[in-house]
C-alpha cells in the first residue's frame with residue numbers, strides 16, 4: 001500500500017515575524033505547518049489561529065505530558081484553536097492518554113491526537129541512561145501499542161520504526177516522523193534519521209522537516225526541491 005506522504009515544515013522560529021517571512025511564501029497545498037514549543041511560547045495562540053485562518057493544516061507540537069486532568073484541558077484548548085493535529089507524550093501513561101482522547105470526543109472540531117513515543121534525538125544509550133533496557137524500536141512498539149489501546153490516532157516515531165509499526169498497527173494508524181534529513185543535510189541533534197525519499201517510500205503519512213528548510217539560504221527553494229524529489233521518486 002502506498003500513502004502519499006504529507007510534508008510538514010517545523011516553524012522553529014523565535015517570533016511570529018520570522019515565521020511569517022516563510023509562511024507568506026507558502027501555499028497550503030504545498031505543505032502543512034508545525035508549531036512547536038519555541039514559536040508557541042514566543043507568539044502564542046493568536047499566531048496559531050492566524051495560520052489556521054490562512055488555510056494551513058497546523059500540527060500543534062506541544063507534546064503535553066502532565067497529570068490526566070491537565071492534559072485533557074490542554075488538548076481541549078488546542079482543539080479550540082482549530083489545529084489539525086495535537087500531541088501528547090505516551091510516557092504520560094494510559095490514564096493520561098485516555099483522558100486526552102475523551103477530552104476531544106464529541107467535539108465539532110476534533111484534531112487528530114497523536115502520542116510521542118521515543119524522541120528522534122534519542123538512541124539506545126540515552127534510553128539505558130533512563131533505566132530503559134529496551135531498544136528504541138522495542139520501546140516505540142510498546143508505547144505505540146499503549147497509544148492504540150487508548151484510542152489515539154497514531155504516534156510520533158522515527159522512520160526506522162515505520163515498517164514494524166505498520167505491521168503491528170495497520171496502515172490506518174498515523175505515523176508522524178521527524179528526523180527527516182535530505183541527502184547531504186546536517187544531522188544536528190537528530191539521531192534516528194532518514195531521507196524524505198526513503199521515508200515516503202515506506203508510506204509514512206506525515207514527514208516533519210525543520211532546519212533543512214528553515215536554515216537554508218532559500219527556504220522556499222529547499223522545500224520545493226524536497227517536494228520535487230518526492231514526486232520524482234514516487235513516479
Ligand SMILES: O=c1ccn([C@@H]2O[C@H](COP(=O)(O)O)[C@@H](O)[C@H]2O)c(=O)[nH]1
Nearest residue numbers: 010036118119120178179208209210211
Ligand atoms: O521525536 C521528535 C518529536 C518532535 N520533533 C520535532 O520535529 C522538529 C524537527 O526539526 P528538525 O529541524 O528537522 O530537526 C522539531 O521541531 C522537533 O521539536 C523531533 O525532532 N523529534
